[in-house]
Amino acid sequence: MIVCAPVTMDGNIDPRWGRADWVAIADVQDGKINTWREIEVSWSRLHDEGTEGSHHARVVKFLREQGVEAVVAHHMGDGMTRMLDTMGIPVHLGASGDARAAVQEVIS
Numbered sequence: 001m002i003v004c005a006p007v008t009m010d011g012n013i014d015p016r017w018g019r020a021d022w023v024a025i026a027d028v029q030d031g032k033i034n035t036w037r038e039i040e041v042s043w044s045r046l047h048d049e050g051t052e053g054s055h056h057a058r059v060v061k062f063l064r065e066q067g068v069e070a071v072v073a074h075h076m077g078d079g080m081t082r083m084l085d086t087m088g089i090p091v092h093l094g095a096s097g098d099a100r101a102a103v104q105e106v107i108s
Contacts, residue, residue: 015074
């Protein structure tokens with residue numbers, strides 16, 4: 001399973017999903033994180049460029065390109081939550097602290 005989580009530079013969950021600057025892509029197999037890649041997405045800068053719909057489309061494109069099957073985050077807006085639900089991507093909210101531990105907790 002491919003899990004995406006917004007991360008800060010110090011490895012914690014970024015509380016801003018749609019405005020995160022970095023996200024982690026974790027490849028999880030048998031309840032363990034096999035690979036962990038952190039990717040700069042610059043969503044904080046891009047969020048207000050264009051319409052809300054264009055930002056959501058940007059996020060969708062990224063998630064599809066990465067093959068994301070679940071999202072772990074602290075918070076996200078209702079529109080984004082509905083969009084991910086429509087895509088069939090489970091969203092696990094309320095995450096905080098160490099990002100790897102937060103992902104591990106959801107997949108365990």
